Amino acid sequence: MKLVLLVLRVLCLASLWPVTLLDNRYPDRKRNKDVYLGEHAKHKFRGRIDHKLKRKDSTKSLLIKTEQLLRIEDHDFAMRPGFGGSAIPVGIDVQVESIDSISEVNMDFTMTLYLRHYWKDERLAFPSTNNLSRTFDGRLVKKIWKPDVFFVHSKRSFIHDTTMENIMLRVYPDGNILYSVRITVTSLCSMDFSRFPLDTQNCSLELESYAYNENDLMLYWKNGNDSLRTDEIALSQFFIEEFHPSHGLALYSSTGTYSLFYIGSDGYLCNIYFRSLCESTLFALSGWYNRLYINFILRRHIFFFMLQTYFPTMLMVVLSWVSFWIDRRAVPARVSLGITTVLTMSTIITGVSASMPQVSYVKAVDIYLWTSFLFVFLSVIEYAAVNYFTTKEEMKKLKQLKLSEFDASQAMAFDGCFHDTDIELSTFPPMSDLNSDPCMTSLNSAVPELPRIMGTRLRRRRSIRQSVNHIMSNSYKIDSYSRIIFPVAYIFFNFIYWSIYS
Numbered sequence: 001m002k003l004v005l006l007v008l009r010v011l012c013l014a015s016l017w018p019v020t021l022l023d024n025r026y027p028d029r030k031r032n033k034d035v036y037l038g039e040h041a042k043h044k045f046r047g048r049i050d051h052k053l054k055r056k057d058s059t060k061s062l063l064i065k066t067e068q069l070l071r072i073e074d075h076d077f078a079m080r081p082g083f084g085g086s087a088i089p090v091g092i093d094v095q096v097e098s099i100d101s102i103s104e105v106n107m108d109f110t111m112t113l114y115l116r117h118y119w120k121d122e123r124l125a126f127p128s129t130n131n132l133s134r135t136f137d138g139r140l141v142k143k144i145w146k147p148d149v150f151f152v153h154s155k156r157s158f159i160h161d162t163t164m165e166n167i168m169l170r171v172y173p174d175g176n177i178l179y180s181v182r183i184t185v186t187s188l189c190s191m192d193f194s195r196f197p198l199d200t201q202n203c204s205l206e207l208e209s210y211a212y213n214e215n216d217l218m219l220y221w222k223n224g225n226d227s228l229r230t231d232e233i234a235l236s237q238f239f240i241e242e243f244h245p246s247h248g249l250a251l252y253s254s255t256g257t258y259s260l261f262y263i264g265s266d267g268y269l270c271n272i273y274f275r276s277l278c279e280s281t282l283f284a285l286s287g288w289y290n291r292l293y294i295n296f297i298l299r300r301h302i303f304f305f306m307l308q309t310y311f312p313t314m315l316m317v318v319l320s321w322v323s324f325w326i327d328r329r330a331v332p333a334r335v336s337l338g339i340t341t342v343l344t345m346s347t348i349i350t351g352v353s354a355s356m357p358q359v360s361y362v363k364a365v366d367i368y369l370w371t372s373f374l375f376v377f378l379s380v381i382e383y384a385a386v387n388y389f390t391t392k393e394e395m396k397k398l399k400q401l402k403l404s405e406f407d408a409s410q411a412m413a414f415d416g417c418f419h420d421t422d423i424e425l426s427t428f429p430p431m432s433d434l435n436s437d438p439c440m441t442s443l444n445s446a447v448p449e450l451p452r453i454m455g456t457r458l459r460r461r462r463s464i465r466q467s468v469n470h471i472m473s474n475s476y477k478i479d480s481y482s483r484i485i486f487p488v489a490y491i492f493f494n495f496i497y498w499s500i501y502s
Helices: 002-025 027-044 059-070 268-281 303-325 331-354 364-403 431-436 438-446 464-473 476-501
Strands: 088-103 108-120 134-136 149-152 154-159 167-171 176-188 200-209 217-221 228-230 238-253 258-263 285-300
Touching: 088 238, 088 285, 108 200, 149 154, 176 200, 200 217, 200 238, 217 238, 217 285, 228 238, 303 331, 303 364, 303 476, 331 364, 364 476
Parallel strands: 088 217, 088 228
Antiparallel strands: 088 108, 108 176, 134 167, 149 200, 154 176, 167 176, 200 285, 238 258, 238 285
């Protein structure tokens, strides 16, 4: 029985041996069968194909072909195009997307922009039948030469990288290249706050090549004044009056010190004059560098500061005048009102100073605030004077009241005549009555009789001292005068202030 089973197994193996030989002999049949099975599985399983049945990805070979097409490995891209020859022209085109912030405390601004470079590198030229360009991302940018443009006076800058680095490289068949990048940069802006908050600021973003002077690289605006484009930009505290590009030259010495800041493009003769002057005075130079400027003028909105600073200040000054109508004997009311207005003005001045840089000159808002503070402070001093003179007047009346209690019979004049306090004197008594008075007889005999002169009666004017003494003896008049003088003086100050700064 066992022998029969063994014979059957041998016969089965012998029957399968020719099929195995056919498969090894014709491997293409098996591959075609797999392809057929894959297409059949694609229809059967609704397009889901096993990864083992997919063909190899062709992008890898495409990348290799692109690098071979541009001949990247055949050239040294550490050197600029046309090395040893004339300077390579690099055109710049800028589109300002937004001005994110402007800081008065740090004296800087933050701007987001699209920076585009245009130049020609014949080493990257490639044959093309349809004259179409090829576009790449940041991975190929690292393998070729590109201009080393940087932002002068920048504090921080970065290239956006969400979701990928915002870099675009476009190569044309003749070797022309467009290199675009999206950047956010924070740059210095030297601001003048002498007219703050009624000021206008001139800021600029400056572009320059870091390593290549004008003998190697020439920066220029690609389309002249049309090279600078802006989107609709709205700022909270500023109104953008103007955006315009300009260019110039900058000079550095070999030690790295910055010798000349700017030579504008307004006059060619002026540029040549300054250039020859610097070359004759400086011997060790790093060279002249092309510099491009993005200039913009900012005018500050005044309405915010009117609501936050000027209107509250005016109200505090007017509120301090209320004490002039309060009775001078109401000491707690007038003192508390004066102290409240003084402290409020101090708070306003402190708040404005905290939001401003510590500059060494006087700003326009400082003049207004401190003058208003002076008016409030003088209103407090005015009541102190009123209170002092009122107290002095009352003490004087109290002394007179005590003196009137003495017996009038004890008061004798130096001429020996008795003076009765209860006597009623008539105005301008006739001369006959005066001559009959024994006290006046002795006086009239000593004075010679003068001829009568017809004419008007003159009054003697009061001197300044007498006027002051009169006001001091009538302290209530100080409040009456202050009700007019303080408002008129403050209105006059406002007229002069807004005429100068507005």
